[in-house]
Amino acid sequence: MKAPPFRYARPRTLDAALKLLADGGNGARLLAGGQSLVPALNMRLLEPTLLIDINGVDELSGISESGNGIRVGALTRQTVLGASDVVMRRAPLLTAAVPFIAHEAIRNRGTFGGSLVQADPAAELPACVVALDAQLEIAGPRGRRRVAARDFFKGVYETALARDEILVAAEIPAQRGTTLFLELARRQGDYAIAGLAGWAALQRGRIAEARLVFFGTDIRAVEAKAASAALVTSVEAALVALDHDLKPVADFNASAAMKRHLAGALLRRACAAVMARAA
Amino acid sequence: MSETVTIRLTVNGTAVERDVQPRLNLVDFLRDELGLTGTHWSCEHGACGACTVRVDGDIVRGCLVFAVQLDGASIETIEGLTESGALAGLQAAFHARNAVQCGFCTAGMLLTADTLLRRDPNPRRETIRAALSANYCRCTGYHAIVDAVADAARERAKRA
Numbered sequence: 001m002k003a004p005p006f007r008y009a010r011p012r013t014l015d016a017a018l019k020l021l022a023d024g025g026n027g028a029r030l031l032a033g034g035q036s037l038v039p040a041l042n043m044r045l046l047e048p049t050l051l052i053d054i055n056g057v058d059e060l061s062g063i064s065e066s067g068n069g070i071r072v073g074a075l076t077r078q079t080v081l082g083a084s085d086v087v088m089r090r091a092p093l094l095t096a097a098v099p100f101i102a103h104e105a106i107r108n109r110g111t112f113g114g115s116l117v118q119a120d121p122a123a124e125l126p127a128c129v130v131a132l133d134a135q136l137e138i139a140g141p142r143g144r145r146r147v148a149a150r151d152f153f154k155g156v157y158e159t160a161l162a163r164d165e166i167l168v169a170a171e172i173p174a175q176r177g178t179t180l181f182l183e184l185a186r187r188q189g190d191y192a193i194a195g196l197a198g199w200a201a202l203q204r205g206r207i208a209e210a211r212l213v214f215f216g217t218d219i220r221a222v223e224a225k226a227a228s229a230a231l232v233t234s235v236e237a238a239l240v241a242l243d244h245d246l247k248p249v250a251d252f253n254a255s256a257a258m259k260r261h262l263a264g265a266l267l268r269r270a271c272a273a274v275m276a277r278a279a
Numbered sequence: 280m281s282e283t284v285t286i287r288l289t290v291n292g293t294a295v296e297r298d299v300q301p302r303l304n305l306v307d308f309l310r311d312e313l314g315l316t317g318t319h320w321s322c323e324h325g326a327c328g329a330c331t332v333r334v335d336g337d338i339v340r341g342c343l344v345f346a347v348q349l350d351g352a353s354i355e356t357i358e359g360l361t362e363s364g365a366l367a368g369l370q371a372a373f374h375a376r377n378a379v380q381c382g383f384c385t386a387g388m389l390l391t392a393d394t395l396l397r398r399d400p401n402p403r404r405e406t407i408r409a410a411l412s413a414n415y416c417r418c419t420g421y422h423a424i425v426d427a428v429a430d431a432a433r434e435r436a437k438r439a
Contacts, residue, residue, distance in 0.1 A: 007282070008284060008347050039343065103328070103412065104391075105338040
């Protein structure tokens with residue numbers, strides 16, 4: 001189908017976009033890359049009265065070094081994120097994840113921040129920013145605030161962002177350890193049935209510290225705290241601990257039990273890959 | 280109905296000015312406003328790739344961009360890229376390999392394949408398959424299309 005009629009505004013500044021969003025009430029929506037919003041419009045799942053196209057708000061775009069880490073503007077295209085040298089040096093988990101997001105034609109439009117605020121439980125970037133301890137910078141009528149990525153994702157398509165707020169950027173500390181990223185999908189580019197994003201720090205050939213975040217299994221990206229801690233002891237201990245961390249939810253791809261099984265398989269594969277790299 | 284907005288853009292090298300409703304997507308703009316019917320639409324939610332066109336040099340899904348967003352942009356479609364000869368080698372290989380049955384997906388396939396070959400002139404077969412996974416074909420079973428892209432890559436390498 002085709003999108004329903006809407007009014008269209010193209011602000012040039014963040015302040016102008018915030019004002020349009022505040023004045024537009026419940027009928028106003030932001031249009032960034034549009035790769036999730038426009039399908040929803042075409043399927044008439046949403047009928048906003050006003051679309052606020054923020055693609056002309058330059059201050060929302062770009063990647064820069066920030067202390068030891070990086071700052072990624074919310075409007076940065078996924079293609080640009082995946083090709084960035086500074087991202088590869090400071091947060092290689094993001095570089096590893098980008099090729100798994102849909103397809104090139106979609107990544108050319110789709111944005112980093114759009115994927116975060118969409119909060120699809122099977123999306124890659126929410127899991128990555130949780131694994132990287134990112135701080136999300138949010139602008140609204142009451143000023144700016146920061147939310148830790150681990151507190152941002154609330155549920156299926158639900159985040160800590162209020163209706164009148166805009167995600168501006170993520171501040172991402174330099175990644176520690178070696179990258180863990182694995183995803184199982186039916187076909188290249190499909191949403192994950194189950195995925196694992198994280199890192200592991202090695203000492204004397206053993207995993208000394210790790211961060212494991214699973215996506216596609218639960219209602220949101222889940223930090224597997226118990227399994228991450230247990231991984232220092234053994235992979236087997238981590239596999240058992242996963243039961244404390246995950247509450248898998250069935251979807252059209254797989255049952256909850258299958259998702260739990262796949263999460264364990266990914267954990268086992270990721271650890272084997274890390275140890276093979278270390279050897 | 281909503282008000283129209285005036286947009287000025289370049290399509291296949293030609294300057295175009297039109298008044299459009301904000302809800303008009305790029306594929307419908309090309310087909311209905313400009314008569315460029317080589318770009319097809321099918322799923323209208325970004326899954327099938329039939330509407331693939333180039334915007335400012337990058338391939339995009341034409342069904343997931345509104346024409347009103349493209350004021351000042353440069354668009355290239357299958358018509359322009361055919362006329363310039365940019366796709367001639369791929370088109371010859373598709374013909375030779377019988378990589379076209381109904382032809383509905385072909386324009387999108389050619390644009391996706393060309394993007395791959397410009398980045399990776401000597402792609403492995405798995406790389407070709409991964410790139411083409413962005414585009415659905417319901418006739419060929421893909422093998423002939425993968426063969427054609429591999430042939431076109433070899434031809435381009437010979438001429439380079």
